[in-house]
Amino acid sequence: MFWKRKKKVPSEFTCAECGKIHSDWPALAFNSPTNYHNLSDKEKEEIGKLDTDFCEIHHPDQIDRFIRVTLTQKVNDICETLEYGLWVSLSEKSYSDYKENYNNSNHEVGYFGWLCNNIAEYGNMLSIPCDVITKAGNRRPEIFPHQDFDHPFVKDYYEGISKKEAVNRIDEMLNNLG
Template identity: 80%
Template structure:
């Protein structure tokens, strides 16, 4: 696979697209009424306001090693953060020099795996206002974590991209 037609712009691209999720699973799984009553979602932040708690999420990236290719597979995922970490990240969102780390939980379900929500991750913010990158905890026993550290094949990467394009477009 060397080219794909982008569902966003309609153009043909030769590089691999990022596999991106528009919202965390927690928000995606709400009914339309619940989304409008409880949820707040934009491109980088999501909140779900329940009676007894507020769930907070931010958009992040993950770079997957591809063993038999020069490229990597990029993911656009969501993680949940504690109130303290979320507020700190949000307060410094437009600060291009803010670099720090947080701990969070993956909140995107990646189709090729069984449930990937609640995988513990470390997050590192980046200077220049790029989205934070996540690193799953290596000692967490899950196929996604094993693949993150061991890499996946080019064929598997292309299958994931094809499935995403088929399901989105």
């Protein structure tokens, strides 16, 4: 994540990247997929490849491929949304297509992916099926969890969360920054 706590949410935040104070809610971003995060430092060096938008883990028998995406969570009792920066795994074919068209500002396509981050309030969220939709203008793809998948995160995505819950999530992530 890229934010440092300045005051109680949703007041102001000092951005760890630019050093400026922002008054908007921060995006809750993960620097890597959980699969990469859980590797030892030695494994990251030997079998992992991570940059700001792509991640690969080269196991002896397979390669796991991930891309960075966004998710917009509806907040019911205010005119705000909670933004997430997450990672999904893609098939080799989808990953290759996305990577080949990464700089194509007109590339708009859908892929199937699996969510690869956990949000504390939901416990294990790995392998929630998602539609991954690329966007024109080289913006990060957005994900939409499959509505028929039985998980509290999916239910909250479609029904929305309260402002109090959104503020709690922001506080939780900001308090856990290393």
